[in-house]
Amino acid sequence: MKSLRFALLGAALAGVLAAAASADTPTTITIKMVAQNNSGENGTATLTQVADGVRVAVKLDGAPTDVPQPTHIHVGNCGHINKAPEYPLANTVNGAGLATVKGVQLADLLKGTYAINVHKSTTDLATYVSCGNITAPAM
Ligand SMILES: [Cu+2]
Numbered sequence: 469m470k471s472l473r474f475a476l477l478g479a480a481l482a483g484v485l486a487a488a489a490s491a492d493t494p495t496t497i498t499i500k501m502v503a504q505n506n507s508g509e510n511g512t513a514t515l516t517q518v519a520d521g522v523r524v525a526v527k528l529d530g531a532p533t534d535v536p537q538p539t540h541i542h543v544g545n546c547g548h549i550n551k552a553p554e555y556p557l558a559n560t561v562n563g564a565g566l567a568t569v570k571g572v573q574l575a576d577l578l579k580g581t582y583a584i585n586v587h588k589s590t591t592d593l594a595t596y597v598s599c600g601n602i603t604a605p606a607m
Pocket residue numbers: 538539540541542553585586587
């Protein structure tokens with residue numbers, strides 16, 4: 469009986485520690501998006517924890533006019549990303565894109581190795597024009 473009580477205490481303690489850890493996770497972060505392949509498309513992406521997932525707002529300067537640029541979250545770091553998109557986002561058009569990735573926690577994105585990647589166009593996916601690593605801002 470005693471060991472069961474200790475097990476329950478341990479489980480409760482683990483729950484408290486997990487809650488404390490998640491309290492440290494920011495609810496919104498802004499990361500830098502860096503131009504690739506001489507696109508000139510530099511900017512930011514802001515990731516915000518919302519009730520049903522993570523909202524991602526991409527803003528890029530120097531984007532081409534009225535060209536939908538496919539945008540995804542990929543596993544990996546910029547320059548070394550997995551080619552297959554992990555989570556699709558809305559196309560970035562005229563330097564702006566807004567999407568919510570449903571059922572995802574910002575904390576989990578930060579724990580993993582992920583990057584937001586913008587492709588040149590729907591017909592030139594192989595050319596990457598902007599990328600940002602999803603990392604917590606330095607304290
Ligand atoms: Cu992609």
